[in-house]
Amino acid sequence: MLLKEIKNIFHLELDAIYGKEEVDSFFYLLIEHYFNLERFVLAIQPNLVIDKEQETVIFQALSELKLEKPIQHIIGTAYFMDLDFMVNKHVLIPRPETEELVRWILDDFKTAAKALTILDMGTGSGCIPISLDKNLTHTKVFGLDISTDALKVAEENNGLLGAGVKFLQADMLSLNTETSAKELNQKFDIIISNPPYVRELEKAEMHNNVIDHEPSLALFVPDEDPLKFYTAVVKFAAEHLNENGCLYLEINQYLGEETKQLLLDSNFKTIELRKDMFGNDRMIKGIRK
Known part of the structure; x- marks a missing residue:
């Protein structure tokens, strides 16, 4: 034919x-x-x-x-930061907006003189920490996720792409319990998170290929507590970032000011709310005092 x-x-x-x-x-x-x-x-x-x-x-x-199966699930890979990541129904498909967040970090630290210790919270496919590991030298990079299935994907990507990320299983909502991995009991220079942030009321705005084929665990939060993951991440970062360490978050476009306030309340400084390529409030950076 x-x-x-x-x-x-x-x-x-x-x-x-x-x-x-x-x-x-x-x-x-x-x-x-x-x-x-x-x-x-x-x-x-x-x-x-x-x-x-x-x-x-x-x-x-x-x-x-x-x-309406995602094209990335059909071919089994998604292109992100000039790398091909394996993806399936257990992880979110990497988005261009998340790539913008990674490039922001690289712009800030590409010429860093010292070795960096980095943690990605809610790592999914591992696209964020693996991309950072591949683009920054002298780093120790960690990624955590609650999902065993997601971590299997992340580990496979780690091997396929020749990265050296250490992946950990932990629940970011209860990181101060005894079940947390020992590697989390240290100070970090950079903490990143792209946690679940889509409110149930926003489902109507989403396409079926996302709702039906990507993990709801990594997408949705209750309408009455939409910042619950950010509250946990900011609290952890306030306690585990080195002085002048940086926290980077991908955020719900409708909750930019509310997320910024979380950082202010936890004594972060030089807080910057940044728009994505579509003009939406999509990422935020704060520096630990």
Whole structure:
């Protein structure tokens, strides 16, 4: 079958769900992933034919896209900070906004003269600590998560990408209990967290491919206590950051000022609330006094 005919079928079946540009992106990502074909191949070979086995693969992907399964789950990887991370239903798919947070940290510490000790709280796929470990030298990087399944993914990414992150299982809501890992009983130069922050009332704004296929444990918080994870992280950071250590948080765009107040109440200084590429309040930084 002609590859260009399959592309037309993709648009006929999917444009109403995703829009033309997104469908183009899906199609080219799939042919690159499965067939090692560049996106410009149809301009060079407009009559390119794929065989029956290849047809089966790409039409299976089409069926899954019609069910609004994330493209990253279909191909099994997500691109983040110039790295390919394995992802599945047990971890959040890394977002561009989170990449902005990582780049903020790298901008602040790329030329750091001393060795850094870093902790990522709620690590999921491990995309944040692994990216930092790969881009900063002389670091000791830790990532924690409550989910055993998420930590399996993080450990696999750690090995596949040649990083040296130490992953720990712990509940960030009860880090001061005796069950906390001994590695958490130290001081850190940087603490990062992208914890659950989507209120139940905001579900209506979300697409089905997120609600149905990504872990609710990593997404949602009660409407009546939307900052419960931030309260725990800020408390831990106030006690476990070195003097002038930095706390970086990805946040709910609607709760920027409330999150900033948490840092003020815990005596953080030089607090900066920063917008993402879409103009939403999305990340915050505070320095421990």
